[in-house]
Amino acid sequence: MKFEALPWLILFLPLLAAAAITLFTQKNRGVSAGLSIGAVVISFLLSALFVKLNGFNPPANELAVNWLSIGDALRIDFGFRLDPLSLGMILMVTGVAALIHIYSVGYMHDDPGFSRFFASLSLFTFSMLGIVLSNNFLQIFIFWELVGVSSYLLIGFWYEKASAADAAKKAFITNRLGDFGFLIGILIVWAALGSLNFRPIEQALADNPEALGALATIGGLLIFCGAVGKSAQFPLHVWLPDAMEGPTPVSALIHAATMVAAGVYMLCRVFFVLNGEALQVIAYVGGFTALLAALIALQQNDIKRILAYSTLSQLGYMVMAVGLGGPTPAMFHLTTHAFFKALLFLGSGSVILAMHHEQDIWQMGALRKKTPVTFWTFMVGTLALAGLWPLSGFFSKDSILALAYHERNYLLFGVAVFVAFLTTFYMFRLVFVVFFSSAKSKHAEHAHESPGVMTWPLRLLAVLSVIGGFIGIEALFAGQLAADASEHPHGWAQLVYPFQHAPVAAASGLVVFALGLLAAWALYGKGGKDPLPEKLGALSRAMRDRFYFDELYEATVVRMHDTLAAIAGWFDRWIIDGFGIGLIRGGTDFAGRALRLAQTGNLQTYALLLALGVAVLLVVVLAS
Amino acid sequence: MNVGLEHYLAVSGLLFALGLFGVVVRRNVLVMYMCLELMLNAANLALVAFSRFTNNLDGQVFVFFIITVAAAEVAVGLALIVALYRRRNTAHVEELATMKL
Amino acid sequence: MQDTLQYVFSSNGLFWLFAALALLCGCLVILSRNPVTSAMFLVLTIASLAGLFVLLNAFFLAAIQILVYAGAVMVLFLFVIMLLDLRAEQRHRIKLFGVIGGAVSVGAVIAVLLRALYVTKPGANLAAPEVVGDTVALGKLLFTKYVLPFEIVSVLLLVAMVGVILLSKKDLK
Numbered sequence: 001m002k003f004e005a006l007p008w009l010i011l012f013l014p015l016l017a018a019a020a021i022t023l024f025t026q027k028n029r030g031v032s033a034g035l036s037i038g039a040v041v042i043s044f045l046l047s048a049l050f051v052k053l054n055g056f057n058p059p060a061n062e063l064a065v066n067w068l069s070i071g072d073a074l075r076i077d078f079g080f081r082l083d084p085l086s087l088g089m090i091l092m093v094t095g096v097a098a099l100i101h102i103y104s105v106g107y108m109h110d111d112p113g114f115s116r117f118f119a120s121l122s123l124f125t126f127s128m129l130g131i132v133l134s135n136n137f138l139q140i141f142i143f144w145e146l147v148g149v150s151s152y153l154l155i156g157f158w159y160e161k162a163s164a165a166d167a168a169k170k171a172f173i174t175n176r177l178g179d180f181g182f183l184i185g186i187l188i189v190w191a192a193l194g195s196l197n198f199r200p201i202e203q204a205l206a207d208n209p210e211a212l213g214a215l216a217t218i219g220g221l222l223i224f225c226g227a228v229g230k231s232a233q234f235p236l237h238v239w240l241p242d243a244m245e246g247p248t249p250v251s252a253l254i255h256a257a258t259m260v261a262a263g264v265y266m267l268c269r270v271f272f273v274l275n276g277e278a279l280q281v282i283a284y285v286g287g288f289t290a291l292l293a294a295l296i297a298l299q300q301n302d303i304k305r306i307l308a309y310s311t312l313s314q315l316g317y318m319v320m321a322v323g324l325g326g327p328t329p330a331m332f333h334l335t336t337h338a339f340f341k342a343l344l345f346l347g348s349g350s351v352i353l354a355m356h357h358e359q360d361i362w363q364m365g366a367l368r369k370k371t372p373v374t375f376w377t378f379m380v381g382t383l384a385l386a387g388l389w390p391l392s393g394f395f396s397k398d399s400i401l402a403l404a405y406h407e408r409n410y411l412l413f414g415v416a417v418f419v420a421f422l423t424t425f426y427m428f429r430l431v432f433v434v435f436f437s438s439a440k441s442k443h444a445e446h447a448h449e450s451p452g453v454m455t456w457p458l459r460l461l462a463v464l465s466v467i468g469g470f471i472g473i474e475a476l477f478a479g480q481l482a483a484d485a486s487e488h489p490h491g492w493a494q495l496v497y498p499f500q501h502a503p504v505a506a507a508s509g510l511v512v513f514a515l516g517l518l519a520a521w522a523l524y525g526k527g528g529k530d531p532l533p534e535k536l537g538a539l540s541r542a543m544r545d546r547f548y549f550d551e552l553y554e555a556t557v558v559r560m561h562d563t564l565a566a567i568a569g570w571f572d573r574w575i576i577d578g579f580g581i582g583l584i585r586g587g588t589d590f591a592g593r594a595l596r597l598a599q600t601g602n603l604q605t606y607a608l609l610l611a612l613g614v615a616v617l618l619v620v621v622l623a624s
Numbered sequence: 625m626n627v628g629l630e631h632y633l634a635v636s637g638l639l640f641a642l643g644l645f646g647v648v649v650r651r652n653v654l655v656m657y658m659c660l661e662l663m664l665n666a667a668n669l670a671l672v673a674f675s676r677f678t679n680n681l682d683g684q685v686f687v688f689f690i691i692t693v694a695a696a697e698v699a700v701g702l703a704l705i706v707a708l709y710r711r712r713n714t715a716h717v718e719e720l721a722t723m724k725l
Numbered sequence: 726m727q728d729t730l731q732y733v734f735s736s737n738g739l740f741w742l743f744a745a746l747a748l749l750c751g752c753l754v755i756l757s758r759n760p761v762t763s764a765m766f767l768v769l770t771i772a773s774l775a776g777l778f779v780l781l782n783a784f785f786l787a788a789i790q791i792l793v794y795a796g797a798v799m800v801l802f803l804f805v806i807m808l809l810d811l812r813a814e815q816r817h818r819i820k821l822f823g824v825i826g827g828a829v830s831v832g833a834v835i836a837v838l839l840r841a842l843y844v845t846k847p848g849a850n851l852a853a854p855e856v857v858g859d860t861v862a863l864g865k866l867l868f869t870k871y872v873l874p875f876e877i878v879s880v881l882l883l884v885a886m887v888g889v890i891l892l893s894k895k896d897l898k
Binding site: 630635637645646650655658659661668675677679684687688692695697699700706710715 | 862871
Binding site: 604608609611612614615616618619622 | 823826827829830831833834836837838841
């Protein structure tokens with residue numbers, strides 16, 4: 001492997017930038033932004049250089065340093081795994097992160113916490129790269145938690161707002177639940193197979209598929225728990241919409257493109273640990289999440305919430321793909337989703353800035369003329385998300401639909417097609433209400449386009465969203481993850497490949513796109529107000545109120561937790577402090593007072609005790 | 625019955641016990657000190673008996689030194705008792721219990 | 726009568742005599758109420774012990790015992806007793822706890838020692854005693870093997886003397 005130092009640099013440059021900004025340059029906004037952007041751009045260039053020199057598949061693909069060894073039982077390394085999966089991911093992560101860093105210079109321009117924002121962003125980049133490059137479970141877990149911390153810092157960036165602080169806490173705690181399951185899953189795998197590194201585990205399972213024994217399903221499902229938390233699947237999906245309290249670049253980077261994708265990445269990385277039953281559960285959880293989120297998105301009125309639920313829905317797609325046995329479609333969709341979802345979020349940021357921080361879509365309208373670049377890029381993103389050929393979203397979504405059809409899981413296929421219909425419907429609802437029709441408020445009348453530092457990343461991401469479907473991303477991942485890599489096409493053949501390979505899926509996708517577009521045009525083309533609440537009544541209210549999951553959790557989980565905490569508090573105060581410590585205190589006092597009686601000051605008592613002691617000692621010594 | 629080593633050692637032990645009893649029971653400082661000397665003498669007897677019966681003169685040399693040291697010790701001890709008596713005006717050991725907690 | 730006297734003045738008999746005397750006087754030391762009487766009985770004990778030393782062929786030591794112990798140490802004791810004029814302490818209530826405690830602890834020590842004697846039987850396999858502790862032999866040992874302790878003991882005596890002079894000063898300014 002050439003230039004082995006590069007992965008270390010790629011990983012640690014953002015961390016150094018974060019440290020430098022935190023310690024030294026907080027007062028100087030320009031230097032802070034420069035350090036942060038510089039670090040991530042250099043990381044991207046170094047990643048590209050590394051791939052140029054070694055290709056995506058270097059023969060010796062692990063670099064590790066032994067960090068800690070406890071006998072033979074536990075060996076913890078700090079190392080990098082450099083194969084197509086991780087190298088593709090670091091290119092995507094650093095690339096998208098670089099564009100968002102540049103965008104943030106414009107978006108956060110007036111914010112007093114400018115330097116702090118860039119320090120947190122750099123910390124996040126470091127953590128995410130750590131997850132992607134890890135070669136063992138413990139390291140991925142450490143960086144998993146680090147990403148959670150960065151997310152907490154960034155969601156709660158405007159910490160004086162109570163809602164933001166609460167949202168940050170909610171995200172972290174919900175993630176923690178998932179991480180608890182993840183940790184137990186890791187322990188089960190380690191106990192059964194004796195190693196934490198991915199390569200030995202893969203080898204052990206290849207040699208003996210029954211190596212995990214009776215705990216195989218449970219172990220797989222517990223590891224999936226980590227993905228449930230991080231990628232916001234049902235039932236831990238409640239934190240992602242609230243995470244929109246953070247600044248929009250944060251939503252774009254963390255809650256669309258990268259962090260939430262970490263769960264899917266992890267599942268693909270340790271795909272060999274998941275057995276058939278676990279995969280079944282994973283598929284259905286993913287499908288259910290996709291459906292639930294799409295339904296909720298239909299009736300949301302905050303532009304960022306709609307996009308958040310859309311993210312949830314697409315993540316459900318990815319998890320469903322993993323569950324159906326296709327890590328390649330999942331990773332393909334992950335990458336294209338990163339492009340167009342980041343684009344959509346950044347576009348919404350541009351809209352919010354133009355509307356002077358107003359986020360309700362029913363206050364917007366006719367922004368097509370006022371913010372043309374934002375409009376065109378947002379349109380590209382919407383079309384990609386909805387799956388129009390030949391944009392990237394079509395190819396990735398089609399590969400998932402084709403997989404479901406191929407596995408003969410017609411229920412999940414039907415669900416996926418229906419969700420595609422809903423996706424098109426609510427996205428075009430958004431587009432028609434915000435960009436078409438007439439301006440519904442003064443802000444909308446006085447909107448103007450965002451500065452160049454914000455629109456150029458939008459343009460770049462738009463280009464990627466268009467060409468991402470046929471630049472060979474799928475073939476790259478298939479090379480590592482799919483059983484039969486030779487099937488995948490290259491070059492221009494990729495454009496028509498879906499129609500030859502799985503015509504039913506491709507056709508279904510395009511048909512529901514047309515249906516969704518028509519339905520949205522019919523209901524929302526004229527703008528004005530939302531007709532659905534009258535048509536659907538109670539269902540519409542349930543959708544708008546997120547199917548009451550938050551309230552359910554509040555009543556059950558939170559209340560149970562408070563009760564447990566109260567019991568623990570009582571125990572600590574009365575039993576441990578009162579009884580336990582009291583016993584020790586009283587006992588010591590008593591013993592001291594008893595021993596004091598021996599100090600009489602009387603010589604003869606001392607002589608007596610001396611004689612007795614000597615006698616006892618003699619007996620003990622001579623008797624033994 | 626021939627008098628052997630055990631007899632001398634038994635006498636020495638009994639003398640020692642008597643001295644110890646005296647130290648514990650008597651409350652006059654000087655009498656206590658005399659009983660202490662009794663204990664020392666008992667030890668001397670034991671040493672000489674051992675020396676005789678194991679054909680080793682070292683025991684007797686040891687007793688020589690013990691007697692010398694005992695003499696010096698008695699001198700110093702009595703001087704202390706005199707000084708104590710001058711201070712507290714009593715030779716009764718129970719009234720000298722200032723180290724009581 | 727002849728036999729009895731013969732026996733009494735044989736070495737065995739003399740042992741019993743001196744031993745009995747020593748133990749009796751020892752008892753009287755601890756039981757006498759008057760400190761002067763105690764001192765006198767202690768002198769007698771020391772004398773009987775000197776007799777026992779003679780029986781053990783430790784002639785030099787017997788002489789030293791009488792000279793130093795009975796002659797000097799006990800005289801010192803008597804001087805101090807008379808100096809302190811301790812007639813006042815005659816009748817004090819005997820503390821029962823002290824006596825019983827003392828008896829118990831002393832009894833324990835005795836029991837241990839006698840049991841040890843019984844079990845080990847130190848006199849069982851001994852060679853016939855032939856060593857004689859006369860002055861010449863003792864002197865030879867003292868000035869060759871034990872010359873260092875000898876010198877140190879002389880320093881010790883000097884120190885004791887200085888200490889005693891200091892301690893008995895009326896005021897230690």
